[in-house]
Amino acid sequence: MGNIDLDPAFIQSTEHRPVPKVVEVSEIPVIDLSGIRDESLIISEIGKACEEWGFFQIVNHGVRTELYKEVEIEAKKFFGLESEEKRKVKRDEVNAMGYHDGEHTKNVRDWKEVFDYLVEDNAQVPSSYEPDDKDLRTLTNQWPQHSPQFRKTMEEYAREVEKLSYKLLGWILSSLGLVADKFHGCFKKQLSMVRLNYYPPCPFPDLALGVGHHKDSSALTVLAQDEVGGLQVKRKSDGEWIPVRPCPNAYIINVGDIVQVWSNDRYESVEHRVVVNTTRERFSVPFFFFPAHHVNVSPAEELVSEENPAKFKEYNYGKFFANRNRSDFKKRDVENIQIQHFRIMN
Ligand SMILES: O=C(O)CCC(=O)C(=O)O
Ligand SMILES: [Fe+2]
Numbered sequence: 001m002g003n004i005d006l007d008p009a010f011i012q013s014t015e016h017r018p019v020p021k022v023v024e025v026s027e028i029p030v031i032d033l034s035g036i037r038d039e040s041l042i043i044s045e046i047g048k049a050c051e052e053w054g055f056f057q058i059v060n061h062g063v064r065t066e067l068y069k070e071v072e073i074e075a076k077k078f079f080g081l082e083s084e085e086k087r088k089v090k091r092d093e094v095n096a097m098g099y100h101d102g103e104h105t106k107n108v109r110d111w112k113e114v115f116d117y118l119v120e121d122n123a124q125v126p127s128s129y130e131p132d133d134k135d136l137r138t139l140t141n142q143w144p145q146h147s148p149q150f151r152k153t154m155e156e157y158a159r160e161v162e163k164l165s166y167k168l169l170g171w172i173l174s175s176l177g178l179v180a181d182k183f184h185g186c187f188k189k190q191l192s193m194v195r196l197n198y199y200p201p202c203p204f205p206d207l208a209l210g211v212g213h214h215k216d217s218s219a220l221t222v223l224a225q226d227e228v229g230g231l232q233v234k235r236k237s238d239g240e241w242i243p244v245r246p247c248p249n250a251y252i253i254n255v256g257d258i259v260q261v262w263s264n265d266r267y268e269s270v271e272h273r274v275v276v277n278t279t280r281e282r283f284s285v286p287f288f289f290f291p292a293h294h295v296n297v298s299p300a301e302e303l304v305s306e307e308n309p310a311k312f313k314e315y316n317y318g319k320f321f322a323n324r325n326r327s328d329f330k331k332r333d334v335e336n337i338q339i340q341h342f343r344i345m346n
Helices: 039-052 065-079 083-089 148-175 257-262 317-324
Strands: 030-032 055-059 098-100 113-118 123-126 136-139 193-199 211-214 220-225 231-234 241-243 251-255 272-274 282-289
Touching (some): 039 055, 065 113, 065 148, 065 193, 065 282, 083 098, 123 317, 148 220, 148 282
Antiparallel strands (some): 193 282, 211 272, 231 241
């Protein structure tokens, strides 16, 4: 039966038509963290996922579902305010915390609005990325005044996810044969922050992205997403963009640049991006587990040997952070700093 003869009653709407090429989607692993499970099993599943994907989802993670629901409610209320109200807590060149609607990833503007806050308020960071400039400045949280509940909810949420992050880091390090708390001290006076992301519907989803392709500079990231979907991960095996299917009450965990360096390249910080759509707004909440500014990052000595020399030179996390937050690279059209710049070519 040719198309011309087809009774229109058969014709599916565009979104439901089968696509000619069926892409086989393999999913990132889902790992069950329930306390009754054998910890060594959890560790080996995490190790395998870090090696193969750099991404995994976790369920039964212990963070209360109702608490995250409150975060979502407060985030929706906040982004629904008049822009004049949101701009009262706008971040600026000096203080990187607060509201922002013009973020760029790799010099292209992202289709999103964000609100950032520190897990440990205040935090010290280098004033400039120049290696010889020893000046520090203070980052401070800015809280919107429209709802007394906002700050309380966000602070409680940050504390819960921070606890989870230490556990996850411990398991990741154990899977590498390292002592679980080897790097815990690096997070005293941490720069960790929570970001509320709001992606409005976009009339040009084929032209713009919610977040352009990037890798996280964190040790690891703990991300909550709603049921809309949009996050895509670059599959290590073939470089295909694979959607991360929303899974109720799960967190998405990804290896960040710091774990890549600590692991001496065993675990890679994998590229990801966010696509937008024309009809549905989307919310997501990443927790970036960042060390203190004075921490110098280099491969764990246990993972370096004559046969397996260090793949990275040491770098200072504070300077890396300051470099990422430079206000001049958009204008100068240069690439922002990457751990690749510290790679040792053997
Ligand atoms: O919204 C998401 O799903 C991911 C956002 C993200 O990758 C980021 O903010 O670094
Ligand atoms: Fe990211």
